[in-house]
Amino acid sequence: MNPQKKLKLILCWHMHQPDYRHHVTGEFALPWTYLHAIKDYTDMAYHLEQSPQARAVVNFVPILLDQLEDYTEQFRSGKMRDPLLRLLAAKDLEHLTLEQRKLVLDSCFRSHHSKMIEPYPAYKRLYDLFKLHEGQGTENLHYLSSQYLADLLVWYHLAWTGESVRREHELVVSMMSKGCLFTYKERLKLFALIGELIADIIPRYRKLADDGQVELSSTPYYHPIAPLLLDFESARESLPEIDLPVSPRYPGGKSRLSFHITEAIKMHERHFGTKPQGMWPAEGGVSQAAAMQMAQNGCRWIATGQKVLSNSLHNAAQAGSLTDPLTYLYRPYRVSDGKNEIACFFRDDRLADKIGFEYAKWFGRDAVLNFVHSLEEIWQQSSGHENPVVSVILDGENAWEYYPYNGYYFLSEMYAMLQDHPYIEFTTFGDYLDNCRDEARHPKRTSNACAEMRDLPHLVAGSWVYGNFSTWIGCQEKNRAWDLLCHAKQSYDLVIAGERLNTEQQYKAERQLALCEGSDWFWWFGDYNPGDSVRSFDKLYRENLADLYRLLMLDPPHELEIPLSQGGGYAEAGGAMRRNT
Incomplete structure (x- = not known):
């Protein structure tokens, strides 16, 4: 080695x-x-x-x-x-x-x-x-x-x-x-x-x-599923037989996604003094069109789930390379439309799910040793002279309440053990790309090289959850929620076009619309989630849509008084997270 x-x-x-x-x-x-x-x-x-x-x-x-x-x-x-x-x-x-x-x-x-x-x-x-x-x-x-x-x-x-x-x-x-x-x-x-x-x-x-x-x-401002704003049909790239809403598309989705991206960049710069180099799209929800829209707004990188990469390589007739993640997962990929390009990183689902779901049941040090050993195996088994890049991406909040002491011993020992490791190095997406660019300009005479960035001919639409969008669209309750939102957006477009609102009223209505476009409402609809959480989000979603109509000086439709979903399941981790492996 x-x-x-x-x-x-x-x-x-x-x-x-x-x-x-x-x-x-x-x-x-x-x-x-x-x-x-x-x-x-x-x-x-x-x-x-x-x-x-x-x-x-x-x-x-x-x-x-x-x-x-x-x-x-x-x-x-x-x-x-x-x-x-x-x-x-x-x-x-x-x-x-x-x-x-x-x-x-x-x-x-x-x-x-x-x-x-x-x-x-x-x-x-x-x-x-x-x-x-x-x-x-x-x-x-x-x-x-x-x-x-x-x-x-x-x-x-x-x-x-x-x-x-x-x-x-x-x-x-x-x-x-x-x-x-x-x-x-x-x-x-x-x-x-x-x-x-x-x-x-x-x-x-x-x-x-x-x-x-x-x-x-x-992330785009109110956390919308970007590909679904652009085109409901994108859900069929990874699930061809999925049922879609009655509405054929979300009206004006491209301009709405542009709003979420540009406003996110402004907010980030205001709080942190600089523009973000990249984005984790809401729920890792990506498509070729969504990736290009982020590239056009100055993003150097995006990231999503491992199964999106698998689907994309299958689509590119490279299925033979998918038998072992070591041959395809631990590198960035270039997504381009000929004018714009962006680097896309893909998370290791197995390692992310271990932190999200498994290690909470372990003693802290045992969990850390297992995690580090898993990384060492990737290092040992990866072939060639390239440095593999392993992306472990997950919630920074929801897992820890299931750990003893809010994950204190796992996190403290993980950072301590890895920061002194002889051949595992922490980096970030932006720094990794910078180092690879510098290496390309000034090749080193050592074998310590960045992993080659390969081209993806087409980024198949999907998310980090199962590689598809079934968590947000496809069942009766979720599709009904989309139809209600589409109807509200049509009313919004008519009122704005009719110039019936002043500047302040338009601003409030647009923000309220953006709130309703967030992904979380659709995440919770469905009978597999806990009833209390489903009813809370269902009620708040319908109240938010009703408030949008009121801001447009319209009466909310009576159908917003009817609950969309009751829930009643016992989802793992309270339904706030999903497992991929």
Whole structure:
């Protein structure tokens, strides 16, 4: 084995939350943005800060940045528009309405029980008391005291603090040790800490980028599935028999995708001081046309799932090369239309799924040793003089609540072990391309070479989930949701063309439309997802479409009052992630 040969490892953490706001009122309908902020975005920055030789790509979806900025402004102004945070800081919990009591009880046990409730006896006791009253009618809610509600609100937020926060802030440790009978003053201190943590997230990642430790990338603004905006028929490139919506296409999809891309670049530059070099398209959703539209907007690279590459190579009659991933996966590919070109990286689905689903069940060090051994095998078995580039891409937030201590030991030991590894090197997508370009201009007389970038004649449309779009289109509920959106877009086009709105009204309507174009609504529709989550997203999606009609000065159609999907499944990881292997 050539001792100069290196394995180039690109860890890409994708940070995303859909827009949970009612834009007419500004109220947040669900708390997941700020909860993941104080748990996962803080922890992920901390682990990189503690391992300065480690490197990663961190992908921020612009609508997440927008919401983090919104929360920061709420704390600054003292005008909270998140109902749970308002209640955490409320002086009087004795005279809550029945609706407010239900909100606390419906929200504050929605955590992974074995990792986030059961380890804390005081929190579990609150849950056991709740179970005594569950199913006995709403009148029983009045018997729960203000102290019970105060303790429950505190414990919910304590359980959602990151492991790094617990190690860095004495307040969290002291409150967890106290366990119960939390005072109003203590709730205010916890409330203030939450505000500080959220306000510090964007500056922390910007500093990591300025120091050269991370590459920050982006996604089209509201996280739409780009190929489906352009053409529903693209779904048939990977699933020829898939059922499609009644509407033949999404009206004006090319201009809408252009909006999401250009606005994402503006948002990224405003927060981080530079334009992103590349994008992780929403859900790794790519097609030839979508890739070219991103290239035209200055993106050097995109990334997606391994099965998209398999489908693309099959399409190019290169199926013979697919028997072993070592022969095709660990290199970038060039996608071009003759005028524009872009580099496309493909994730190792097996390694990403190990982190996302398997290692949570292992002891931390054993999981790290297995992960590193898997990389070493790729290094040992890859042939030739080229350095293989391995892309491991997954959520930077959803997996960790299933790990002990929010993945603290896995992440800290992984970074520590890899940053000192003799032949595995961290890199980023942008730096890898830079090094390959420099190598091409100034060839070295060593065998330590970049993997050759091969050409893909056609990028077959698909996503990182199964290599197709069945998670977002194809069943009755998802197709119906698309039809409702298409009808709303037709109304939008007519109103805009008729010049019935002033500039401010047009701006609000366009933002509301963009919100409705996000991928997350379609992800949750279907009977394979948990009922509570499906009903929450279904209700919010229909309310957002209704708000769009109102912003257009139109009456919402009555069909928006009819639920689209009920759910009822028991999806792995609560339905927030999908497995590919």
